[in-house]
Amino acid sequence: MKILIAGAGIGGLTAAMCLARAGFDVEVFDQVSELRPLGVGINIQAGAVRILSALGMEPALAATGIETRELRFANRHGQTIWADPRGRHAGLPWPQFSIHRGELQMILFETAKKIVGADRIKFGRRIAGFEQKGSKVVARFVDRAGNPVETAEGDLLVGADGIHSAVRAHFYPNEGPPKWQGIMMWRGITVGKPFLDGATMVQAGHHTQKFVCYPVSRRHAEKGEALINWICDLHMGDQAMLPREDWNRPGKLADFLPRFENWKFDWLDVPDVIRKAHTILEFPMVDRDPLPRWSHGRITLLGDAAHPMYPIGSNGASQAIIDGDALTQELLMGGDPEAALQRYEKRRLPPMARIVESNRRKGIDIMLDIVEQRAPQGFDDLDAVLPPQELEKIVADYKQLVTQDRETLLKLANAQ
Numbered sequence: 001m002k003i004l005i006a007g008a009g010i011g012g013l014t015a016a017m018c019l020a021r022a023g024f025d026v027e028v029f030d031q032v033s034e035l036r037p038l039g040v041g042i043n044i045q046a047g048a049v050r051i052l053s054a055l056g057m058e059p060a061l062a063a064t065g066i067e068t069r070e071l072r073f074a075n076r077h078g079q080t081i082w083a084d085p086r087g088r089h090a091g092l093p094w095p096q097f098s099i100h101r102g103e104l105q106m107i108l109f110e111t112a113k114k115i116v117g118a119d120r121i122k123f124g125r126r127i128a129g130f131e132q133k134g135s136k137v138v139a140r141f142v143d144r145a146g147n148p149v150e151t152a153e154g155d156l157l158v159g160a161d162g163i164h165s166a167v168r169a170h171f172y173p174n175e176g177p178p179k180w181q182g183i184m185m186w187r188g189i190t191v192g193k194p195f196l197d198g199a200t201m202v203q204a205g206h207h208t209q210k211f212v213c214y215p216v217s218r219r220h221a222e223k224g225e226a227l228i229n230w231i232c233d234l235h236m237g238d239q240a241m242l243p244r245e246d247w248n249r250p251g252k253l254a255d256f257l258p259r260f261e262n263w264k265f266d267w268l269d270v271p272d273v274i275r276k277a278h279t280i281l282e283f284p285m286v287d288r289d290p291l292p293r294w295s296h297g298r299i300t301l302l303g304d305a306a307h308p309m310y311p312i313g314s315n316g317a318s319q320a321i322i323d324g325d326a327l328t329q330e331l332l333m334g335g336d337p338e339a340a341l342q343r344y345e346k347r348r349l350p351p352m353a354r355i356v357e358s359n360r361r362k363g364i365d366i367m368l369d370i371v372e373q374r375a376p377q378g379f380d381d382l383d384a385v386l387p388p389q390e391l392e393k394i395v396a397d398y399k400q401l402v403t404q405d406r407e408t409l410l411k412l413a414n415a416q
Contacts, residue, residue: 002156003019003026004154006161007160007161007162009030010105012302015114015158015327018325019296019327029114029139030121030123031124037105037106039102040187042216042317043317047094047322049087049094051321056111060107061104063216064104064107064245065218066097067141068096068097068214069085069197074203075205076205076372078268079382124143124149127161128142129170132299134178135155137153156297158327160303161305162303167305179285182235184234184284186232186293190274191225191227192272193214193225196267203365205263210233210368211230211233216229230274230277249283252280286310294345294349295342302320302321304316313364328346330344331344351401364398367386367394371385
């Protein structure tokens with residue numbers, strides 16, 4: 001069976017490797033002329049690292065990124081609300097990694113060239129159209145100028161072409177632009193001193209003003225430094241104009257730094273970290289409404305093409321990785337390929353829709369808003385502000401929703 005994949009991002013390459021390792025003939029197409037290590041930081045949850053480890057990537061990930069020890073939530077005064085061990089530090093068989101997105105992309109690409117074949121990953125090819133002809137799918141690819149480059153035929157087509165997916169738009173032509181609720185993000189990377197234990201991811205503040213930070217480089221850590229990935233979220237107002245999301249849009253300190261000037265914690269000087277960034281990028285926090293279906297005959301969606309979501313709980317890339325594994329498992333069951341795509345959709349679409357909707361309601365970050373509302377000036381006794389039972393329920397419900405709870409992950413480990 002030959003499977004065409006439109007998109008060589010995190011989800012597309014992972015799916016290609018899972019499928020190729022399972023014995024399927026895979027071809028991957030991407031519109032960029034070459035893959036480059038672009039972007040900022042990213043977290044890969046243990047449940048997704050399970051899949052990358054099975055593909056042989058854990059040594060490269062460990063040599064490049066930081067094995068995340070803890071996820072910590074704090075108020076805007078830097079006081080800890082909740083701290084949770086991650087990955088192996090939580091007793092799981094796999095780690096969680098914080099890593100530069102570009103370096104993760106290149107690790108995926110180098111591994112994919114070995115598993116899928118370098119000649120099976122093609123660049124300078126944007127999917128421009130496709131049609132199903134009996135048991136085959138014929139896809140047309142063009143270059144950046146719109147000139148025809150290649151026509152490919154396969155048994156299945158997987159749209160892994162991101163939030164602006166052409167495959168998704170084919171089936172939902174009137175969907176419109178991504179949804180925005182007024183939150184702008186500024187992202188940067190700063191070389192600084194290690195904070196806390198040198199391997200902690202922190203989310204501080206509340207829904208309308210939040211600061212996220214975590215180290216992403218083992219090379220820097222070995223020199224006694226921290227390459228700190230950071231994100232500033234600010235609610236700009238529901239009526240603010242939505243700019244086109246573009247990771248290459250330069251950000252301006254004057255647009256957000258004044259709001260964070262007094263965020264000087266015992267463990268981190270936030271404005272100092274922001275000022276020392278080499279580059280600052282601006283990006284609106286967007287998603288799309290859940291779809292009624294992903295699969296149409298012999299064509300399906302995966303990753304951000306299927307379920308773009310707000311970056312809450314570090315789920316975007318992790319869930320795209322899990323999609324590729326799930327799709328492979330369903331196809332390995334054999335039988336009618338269209339039925340396999342329907343099973344994949346049934347398995348993945350409902351939980352992804354719930355995560356999208358939960359993240360719109362702030363997801364696990366709701367604890368930050370509760371503490372801000374009940375104790376805006378800080379607290380002396382957290383239990384009096386957010387009782388342990390209430391906090392534990394928020395955490396447990398979200399972990400179960402995103403299948404990152406300990407019980408589910410240990411079942412997966414035992415099944416391998």
